[in-house]
Amino acid sequence: MSERTHNPMHDSGDAALRLALRGLRQARDPGSDLWPGIEARIRALPQASTPLEPRRRWPWPVAIAASMLLSAGLAWQMRPVDAPVALPAAETRIATTLVQREASTLTVQYQAALRELEFQPAPANWQPGLEVLDRSAAEIRSALQQNPDSRLLLERLRETYTRRLALSRRALYA
Template structure:
């Protein structure tokens, strides 16, 4: 078959064809199924973040408080550095857990609460920098991070 024959057959084809039935209901159903399938990958991220938060909380509850004897005048500075390092490590773990939710849509009604918790965490870290030997500030930072993660998880499941 040469090119001329192909062109002739192509011209003989009908210009328009009507489908045998209405296709829009099937398209809408397929789009709904596709959007439902896209929600499940977030569940994996939520499970990962919940596991990290649970491991962090268990480690905090189970780990005994370090007992450091006061033998020299340098001991308070050493304890302050330990608390600062612990706050830094906690912040890194928290940020890693939040990265699991990057790109996830957050309802507008929860954004003010998330901002308040983020501001509180910044203020607590600033207070730890000024008063690094305060276990109470470290405890408050831990609570703030836990609340922020819990609110983020709730935002993604609702």
Template sequence: MNHDRDTLPESLRFRLRALRRDEEPPADLWPGIAARLQPRAAAAPAPRRVAWSGGAALAAALALALGAVLWLQPGSRSEAPAPLAEADRPALAARHGGLVQAEAEYMAREYDAALRELGTRPVPPALTPVLEDLDRNAALIRDALRQTGSPRLLEQLRRTYDRRIELMRRAYI
């Protein structure tokens, strides 16, 4: 709705104009504010600046230049690690996969304990298919973990367990 001069009654326009009053502040407030800030500024010590003497600045510059020269020399930086020999790969994978599998077992025990803590109350029928689907997904992830030992799958298993527990908590509240 557009409220211009033509749509407002003249009596209303005059009353609105009478409400407007421009007033100046009774006094300039800034001198009082500045006076109150002055003692605080004087009480706070100014931050100290460290003055570099000519010798200290020169020594720092030389140390920086020497470090740059040494870093740029060929062979001074550590090279990328050598690739694993084919014979070492299965042992490393077994150790790595063993750690991931141990973490998955620990996570499963924690998950079972959380489910026991929630109790054995009946689950709402609408939630049953969702919980069964999450259980199927967890079983598939566990099988894939046994085969690959992938840490990414371990994270997916954790998220799946967390979702199921959260749904159970919401159902019981």
């Protein structure tokens, strides 16, 4: 029962509908010309008696002034700096102690991590690389003694310790 059955009455209804729809396609002329009414309403609208005022051209001077200010500001920002501003002695001491404390904490953590990795000695062919990294760390620590507020040296020490630990880990699995 789910299949559609052919119904001849249904086909004849479709044909009649198609014929009726074709009959709707007939062209018709409008009963009257619409343009005269539209034209009359346009003419009835009030017309502007005075001409429009010309637009003021104030944005150009403002734009020129803004660009001059911008160029002056950029020139001021790009000027060479004569001398770095010195920190007061108390702030220098605090910064120095912070960098020194960070370096000593970093060294303690590095040595603890290294002790955990050295329960098995590294292969002999890895030793020269490990020794070079150890010498570099010692030189950086010595440079930090001479220049205790150098953040650059602190970062280099951190990188050296990281490389040494990574090489030691790789040596364990070689």
